[in-house]
Amino acid sequence: MSHHECCCGCNDNREAVRENAKAALTPEIVAFIEECAADAHPESQLIRVLHRVQEHYGHLGREQMDAVAQLLQVPASKVTGVATFYHFFRLEPRGKFMISVCLGTACYVKGAERVADRLQEELGIHFGETTKDGLFSLNATRCVGTCGLAPVVVVEDKVYGDMTPDQVPALLEKYTKKA
Amino acid sequence: MSQQQMINLTIDGVPVSVPKGTTIMQAAEQKLGVKIPRLCHHPKLSIQGSCRVCVVEVKGVPFYMASCSVQVWEGMEIQTNSPAIRQARRDILELLLDNHPRACLTCVRDGNCELQNLAYTLGVRERLFDGERKRFPIEKSSVSIVRDAEKCILCGRCVRVCAEVQGVHNLSQQGRGFTTHVAPAHGDKMDDSVCIQCGQCVNACPTAAFVGHSDSDRVWKALGDPTKHVVVQTAPAIRATVGEGFGMAPGTPATGKLVTALRRLGFDRVFDTNFTADLTIIEEATEFLNRFKNNDRLPLLTSCSPGWVNFMERFYPELIPNASSCRSPMSMMSSLIKTYYAQKEGIDPKDVFVVAIMPCTAKKFEAQRPEFATPDGGQETDASLTTRELIFMIKSYGIDLAELEDGEFDSPLGASSGAADIFGTTGGVLEAALRMAAEVINGEPPAQMEFVEVRAVEGLRVRELKVNNDLTLRVGVSNGLQNAKKLLDKVVSGEEVFHIIEVMACPGGCIGGGGQPYPPRGYTILDPKLLAKRAKALYTIDLNKDVRSSNHNPAIKALYDEFLGEPGGETAHRLLHTHYQPRLPRGIR
Numbered sequence: 133m134s135h136h137e138c139c140c141g142c143n144d145n146r147e148a149v150r151e152n153a154k155a156a157l158t159p160e161i162v163a164f165i166e167e168c169a170a171d172a173h174p175e176s177q178l179i180r181v182l183h184r185v186q187e188h189y190g191h192l193g194r195e196q197m198d199a200v201a202q203l204l205q206v207p208a209s210k211v212t213g214v215a216t217f218y219h220f221f222r223l224e225p226r227g228k229f230m231i232s233v234c235l236g237t238a239c240y241v242k243g244a245e246r247v248a249d250r251l252q253e254e255l256g257i258h259f260g261e262t263t264k265d266g267l268f269s270l271n272a273t274r275c276v277g278t279c280g281l282a283p284v285v286v287v288e289d290k291v292y293g294d295m296t297p298d299q300v301p302a303l304l305e306k307y308t309k310k311a
Numbered sequence: 312m313s314q315q316q317m318i319n320l321t322i323d324g325v326p327v328s329v330p331k332g333t334t335i336m337q338a339a340e341q342k343l344g345v346k347i348p349r350l351c352h353h354p355k356l357s358i359q360g361s362c363r364v365c366v367v368e369v370k371g372v373p374f375y376m377a378s379c380s381v382q383v384w385e386g387m388e389i390q391t392n393s394p395a396i397r398q399a400r401r402d403i404l405e406l407l408l409d410n411h412p413r414a415c416l417t418c419v420r421d422g423n424c425e426l427q428n429l430a431y432t433l434g435v436r437e438r439l440f441d442g443e444r445k446r447f448p449i450e451k452s453s454v455s456i457v458r459d460a461e462k463c464i465l466c467g468r469c470v471r472v473c474a475e476v477q478g479v480h481n482l483s484q485q486g487r488g489f490t491t492h493v494a495p496a497h498g499d500k501m502d503d504s505v506c507i508q509c510g511q512c513v514n515a516c517p518t519a520a521f522v523g524h525s526d527s528d529r530v531w532k533a534l535g536d537p538t539k540h541v542v543v544q545t546a547p548a549i550r551a552t553v554g555e556g557f558g559m560a561p562g563t564p565a566t567g568k569l570v571t572a573l574r575r576l577g578f579d580r581v582f583d584t585n586f587t588a589d590l591t592i593i594e595e596a597t598e599f600l601n602r603f604k605n606n607d608r609l610p611l612l613t614s615c616s617p618g619w620v621n622f623m624e625r626f627y628p629e630l631i632p633n634a635s636s637c638r639s640p641m642s643m644m645s646s647l648i649k650t651y652y653a654q655k656e657g658i659d660p661k662d663v664f665v666v667a668i669m670p671c672t673a674k675k676f677e678a679q680r681p682e683f684a685t686p687d688g689g690q691e692t693d694a695s696l697t698t699r700e701l702i703f704m705i706k707s708y709g710i711d712l713a714e715l716e717d718g719e720f721d722s723p724l725g726a727s728s729g730a731a732d733i734f735g736t737t738g739g740v741l742e743a744a745l746r747m748a749a750e751v752i753n754g755e756p757p758a759q760m761e762f763v764e765v766r767a768v769e770g771l772r773v774r775e776l777k778v779n780n781d782l783t784l785r786v787g788v789s790n791g792l793q794n795a796k797k798l799l800d801k802v803v804s805g806e807e808v809f810h811i812i813e814v815m816a817c818p819g820g821c822i823g824g825g826g827q828p829y830p831p832r833g834y835t836i837l838d839p840k841l842l843a844k845r846a847k848a849l850y851t852i853d854l855n856k857d858v859r860s861s862n863h864n865p866a867i868k869a870l871y872d873e874f875l876g877e878p879g880g881e882t883a884h885r886l887l888h889t890h891y892q893p894r895l896p897r898g899i900r
Binding site: 143144145146149194197198201202205206207208209210211212213216217218219 | 474480482496630631632892897898900
């Protein structure tokens with residue numbers, strides 16, 4: 133019998149891979165995925181699962197997406213394909229404060245673009261990114277339904293109306309202090 | 312069974328009648344012989360309808376319809392070539408071209424690009440717009456496959472072949488809009504992915520978004536180096552396909568011309584991987600008979616196909632103990648060249664450069680496995696070239712293979728039985744093993760050499776073979792890994808019992824390998840007609856040989872007497888066997 137052969141089952145990494153995947157998620161999410169995996173078409177539950185993961189972690193990390201793939205038995209290429217297709221899913225950790233600049237028609241004609249430019253300049257990031265200190269994430273949104281206050285910036289769930297570029301530093305200062 | 316419902320319609324004014332469920336594209340091709348232009352469509356893959364090149368005009372429908380995905384209906388009136396539809400088709404193609412590098416002069420597809428052909432066929436003669444186009448770096452992490460997303464037209468054929476034919480699901484479209492690209496999970500490098508390097512994405516790609524990694528420069532350099540003794544070996548399947556690159560009809564055996572071409576290129580010795588295919592059979596049949604006697608680790612899984620070995624390590628590592636420990640014929644040959652042959656010729660193995668001509672991209676990965684390293688840290692197989700790379704080299708040298716005289720392989724590693732030739736097609740390894748095993752078990756050669764029942768042209772077969780009155784072997788044969796899964800899952804679950812399973816990664820076996828020539832005009836990849844012709848070439852060679860069973864190859868007997876000792880013995884184990892290990896990330900099956 134030769135040297136490298138092995139019959140003890142140590143080649144079988146099924147359980148180890150599964151346990152690893154479970155460790156990357158919370159027990160509640162694992163239970164939810166296991167419920168979804170029992171579905172006749174687990175792949176059709178993928179978006180629901182990703183929602184749940186993002187709800188908990190604030191974004192979809194690499195480890196979490198790989199874990200979803202293993203536990204739901206949906207190919208990882210498919211999981212990240214879906215996650216990168218939909219704008220709703222974030223692949224980077226979001227900052228402590230989410231700043232959303234409305235670029236809807238009303239805000240736009242009232243100068244939202246200049247406000248947006250100033251925000252990007254002050255924060256040193258582009259839309260969809262998070263500052264290095266993890267404090268702010270910047271997002272562009274469409275109409276938030278308060279066109280009377282245009283141009284509008286929303287920080288977390290507080291709405292700031294009639295924004296001008298010059299008001300940007302003070303606004304950021306306020307949240308930096310809060311942190 | 313009720314009679315098939317027929318649908319009556321007209322195509323380009325010609326009344327035709329086709330069975331319900333036929334698509335417009337099929338109807339036009341079957342009834343009028345009109346091949347509607349297409350890019351994303353492939354008859355063996357699911358319908359995607361994304362490229363829109365195949366649009367036609369349908370009377371009463373206010374928009375153009377994709378002929379690949381629309382089924383005909385009663386009374387339908389179709390125009391495949393009205394001026395309006397010709398213009399629309401060209402516009403659609405021009406939009407694809409606007410987002411594509413215009414690098415045809417220097418592109419590796421060398422004129423057999425479907426996109427380029429279509430641009431010509433549809434009459435695109437100038438480009439009107441020169442704007443921004445997508446930009447992606449070329450990804451060369453893999454030793455087998457190069458990914459160039461700038462040349463990708465997002466037709467999704469690679470994604471579908473990887474998922475539907477190979478069951479690997481390594482590729483998917485990532486991102487959206489302008490940044491959409493085909494890549495493994497997380498947009499990772501191919502080398503960090505579950506890619507098994509089979510190269511079917513390369514075969515399926517209509518452009519050069521996936522191409523094989525080229526090693527021909529290293530080979531030219533070795534050929535030009537007077538201090539190197541450059542030895543080449545050619546796999547069984549090459550002789551059945553290399554002629555296609557020189558306009559020979561598919562299925563024309565070209566063994567002798569191939570040998571002459573290799574000699575002209577400057578190789579010092581031309582050996583035949585067939586020789587070690589015979590050797591593989593001796594070792595593998597011995598291994599099987601031992602396991603069978605002891606009821607140990609059955610079924611035996613064949614291990615010649617490196618795409619399958621990669622797949623096993625990532626997707627079915629629990630079956631590693633079942634895999635034959637025999638190296639592939641390529642690796643056996645390289646090992647023998649750098650030990651037995653070098654010793655015999657009095658050449659320092661360090662000065663020997665071994666080139667393998669393989670139908671396969673995954674062989675490039677196999678060649679650089681640490682298991683097959685030489686004592687000085689080199690590789691036993693210094694370079695593994697695909698059939699496509701060899702065709703390029705021969706053409707580049709200025710040789711027309713079709714015009715060459717026949718040559719003979721060099722000895723001592725050149726003689727082979729017919730059993731070795733059929734390694735290149737599905738069921739061949741098993742058939743070769745059965746020819747020998749039946750003789751060992753029954754004490755006399757089988758009356759019928761052909762085991763046609765194991766020739767799994769349809770992709771998957773399970774058969775019970777009566778070896779004698781007391782013994783029936785249950786065997787499985789599969790090609791295309793999606794087919795293999797169906798057998799392997801039953802082995803893992805214990806639901807079915809087999810004695811031997813032959814697994815070939817590529818559809819049809821090596822004749823459909825990821826390194827084989829792009830199909831000649833009138834054929835597509837995965838085309839059963841093309842695969843049947845290539846297989847027939849190998850069966851013809853087999854039939855015309857005097858020795859048709861590996862254990863009757865006199866050169867093999869001499870090798871054991873002179874050098875190796877016993878089949879399965881210590882020297883054989885050291886030089887001809889290997890081991891496998893699970894690899895991460897684990898694939899999802």
